[in-house]
Amino acid sequence: MTKKIFMTRRIPVRAEEMLRDAGYDVTVSAKEGVLTRDELKSTLAQAPYDGVASLLTDAIDADMIAAMPASVKIIANYAVGYNNIDVPAAHERGIVVTNTPDVLTSTVAEHTVALILTLASRIAEGDRFVREGKFVGWDPLLLLGTDIKGKTLGLVGAGRIGSEVAEVLHRGFGMKVVYSDVKNNEALEASCNAKFCATHEEVLAEADVVSVHVPLLPTTHHLINAERLALMKKSALLVNTSRGPVVDEVALVEALKSGLIRGVALDVFEFEPKITADLLDLPNVVVNPHIASATEETRTKMAEMVATNIIETLEGRNAPNKIV
Numbered sequence: 387m388t389k390k391i392f393m394t395r396r397i398p399v400r401a402e403e404m405l406r407d408a409g410y411d412v413t414v415s416a417k418e419g420v421l422t423r424d425e426l427k428s429t430l431a432q433a434p435y436d437g438v439a440s441l442l443t444d445a446i447d448a449d450m451i452a453a454m455p456a457s458v459k460i461i462a463n464y465a466v467g468y469n470n471i472d473v474p475a476a477h478e479r480g481i482v483v484t485n486t487p488d489v490l491t492s493t494v495a496e497h498t499v500a501l502i503l504t505l506a507s508r509i510a511e512g513d514r515f516v517r518e519g520k521f522v523g524w525d526p527l528l529l530l531g532t533d534i535k536g537k538t539l540g541l542v543g544a545g546r547i548g549s550e551v552a553e554v555l556h557r558g559f560g561m562k563v564v565y566s567d568v569k570n571n572e573a574l575e576a577s578c579n580a581k582f583c584a585t586h587e588e589v590l591a592e593a594d595v596v597s598v599h600v601p602l603l604p605t606t607h608h609l610i611n612a613e614r615l616a617l618m619k620k621s622a623l624l625v626n627t628s629r630g631p632v633v634d635e636v637a638l639v640e641a642l643k644s645g646l647i648r649g650v651a652l653d654v655f656e657f658e659p660k661i662t663a664d665l666l667d668l669p670n671v672v673v674n675p676h677i678a679s680a681t682e683e684t685r686t687k688m689a690e691m692v693a694t695n696i697i698e699t700l701e702g703r704n705a706p707n708k709i710v
């Protein structure tokens with residue numbers, strides 16, 4: 387019997403090509419945007435799909451998993467993060483869950499460095515200034531930024547992406563590196579002379595630039611909260627390219643308004659795609675629409691991984707990116 391795959395949204399065509407070449411019947415959601423919960427539930431009930439290619443915008447919780455037909459053997463998430471999926475609930479039903487690690491590491495790291503430089507050199511503010519017709523000539527005191535060379539980078543979470551950010555900033559800008567994580571990263575310590583801090587608080591107090599790279603878990607929800615923001619240097623910059631709810635945005639707005647930190651760049655938001663009131667009115671905030679992994683090369687590689695994970699699972703082999 388031909389195996390049926392449902393893709394909750396169009397992703398780069400490479401995934402479809404690979405699946406069709408493998409003889410699979412692929413249905414891509416005809417909707418332009420994200421399927422609502424009810425739409426996704428009823429769509430899945432319409433055909434005995436063998437696999438589902440999901441996105442981080444699909445809430446695949448226990449209820450959704452229970453509603454899936456018994457035929458579903460794999461949920462292949464088109465993202466490295468999989469906080470949108472209740473993995474234990476999937477495993478309980480014998481469904482394999484996969485993600486797309488590694489291929490996006492350097493792309494997200496590059497984007498993170500770009501955001502840090504944008505903040506430090508006030509590039510977004512300068513761009514707005516010129517577009518608004520305010521540029522009337524060179525001014526010795528106009529939009530003064532801050533150097534990052536030789537300063538301290540603080541990583542909250544030092545996995546693959548955080549480590550690559552550190553490599554670039556340590557080698558390229560001579561930044562010192564301090565980090566906190568659930569365990570030591572010996573490779574990072576060796577390559578960047580990075581200092582392990584036993585607590586996030588230590589990192590926040592010591593760093594000139596804080597970059598957040600933790601997965602969203604119950605233990606990391608609002609990890610950056612009012613108390614921790616208060617520990618940061620007044621001159622510090624904060625960047626988040628991980629998951630929005632790791633930062634308490636109401637506390638962040640307060641910290642920015644009261645000058646507790648110098649600026650923030652966010653690629654992700656607590657209530658994505660909604661933005662917390664006031665965030666957009668503050669000049670020292672740089673915002674992006676969750677595009678840190680969005681290069682043609684990387685998004686295509688992610689699509690290939692989704693197809694490979696589905697094919698390997700449905701052919702009875704081990705998916706390379708199986709979440710255990």
Ligand code: DGY
Binds near residue numbers: 679
């Ligand atoms: C991910 O993969 O988790 C990113 O947030 C989107 O590419």
